[in-house]
Each structure stands twice: as C-alpha cells, then as structure tokens.
Amino acid sequence: QSALTQPPSASASPGQSVTISCSGTSSDVGTSTFVTWYQQHPGKAPKLLIYEITKRPSGVPDRFSGSRSGNTASLTISGLQAEDEADYYCNSYVNNKMIHVFGTGTKVTVL
C-alpha cells in the first residue's frame, strides 16, 4: 500500500491561510469516513487536528478545518500563526484492505 500523496512543503505569512492536500484513491480517502490530520512539532508526538474528515477534537482551534473532494482530502489553516510551523500528516483507513495509511507529510513554514 503506497503512502497518500502530500506536497513536501507549504508556506505563508502570518495571518494568511495555507491549504495542504492529501491525495489517495477511491479505496481510501475517496470513500473512507476515517480520514484524520495530524500536526507534529520536532521531537514531539503527533497531535490530532481533524478526525472523520471534517471534525475537530475538543481544544483544537477553529483555524484548522478539514474537507474532502473526490479522492483528495485537504487541511486548511486560517490565520496562520508562528506556532503552526510544523509537519502535517494525513491518514486514511483503506476500506478494501482493512489497514490504515499515512500521507507523505508536509512541512509548513510561517514566513
């Protein structure tokens, strides 16, 4: 099972928005309810930002939002802040194999 495809990097200035894509197939991102997004700072464990495609766990700011169109999921960070500089990963359940797969990861830089 190949990793989901994410852009290696993304950047924007403070206060602007950045959107990260996560491309998969009709067997995973395109049809799975279980699409999640993570933020990871250096030396830290991943932190859940979005679950079930669009939902935010308690405590995650509403600056973070998730969506899906076709076989591509997206994470949008609005009102970018310095502390948002981190690596971001998507994950999806793969329906026909009963496994999960992570994205390749995107490094977000706040200019």
Added chain:
Amino acid sequence: EVKVVESGGDLVQPGGSLRLSCEVSGFSIINYCMHWVRQAPGKGLVWVSRTCPGGIADYADSVRGRFIISRDNARNALYLQMNNLRVEESALYYCVNLAYSDEKWGQGTLVTVSS
C-alpha cells in the same frame, strides 16, 4: 489523567526479535481499536498494525507474517512481537487509539536494528 506509555525498545541485530509493550491508563482499551505507528529518524509516520475489539488484527504488508499484535484488556495493555527485524525498521514506535476523537499518543519507544 490519560497516559500511554510504550516500552521495550532496544538495540537488536538484524534478524533478531523484540517485544514492545504499551500500558494505558485513564481509559479502557476494551472499547477501542489500538494501533502501532512507527517513525524512522527524520522520516514520516508509518502505520504498522492494529487490533480491534473481538480480536481482529491487521498488518501493513511490510510486516505481515513477522509481527504479531496482541492486547490484554484486563491489564489495559497492547503488545507488538517483532520477529526477523530489518535495519530499515529502526524507528520510534508509538502506541495510539488512532482516529478516535479522544485519540492519545505516547512518547514512543526506540527500536534500533543494527549489527
């Protein structure tokens, strides 16, 4: 307080075996699918395996046949028996109740496969 604590990581030779443990407190794993995820130094996250209520176990293609995941609901613990380890499997191994709204990650346990 919810805590997830992985242990068992060590230096092992290629072809060797290792058993990882994950102790959970603050929630009962009996209601959750529990997963192992690994991350090699400087690399991305890789899903390894999961076990769900009822004993279902699933594996990434790269580890199927060599790794065995298990759970002890009474001890609220998760395990990963890793056999025939490869150099490229050196990584920080995390235990997590993946994809739930109350998902909780541990700090990981380091496995180094080297001669």
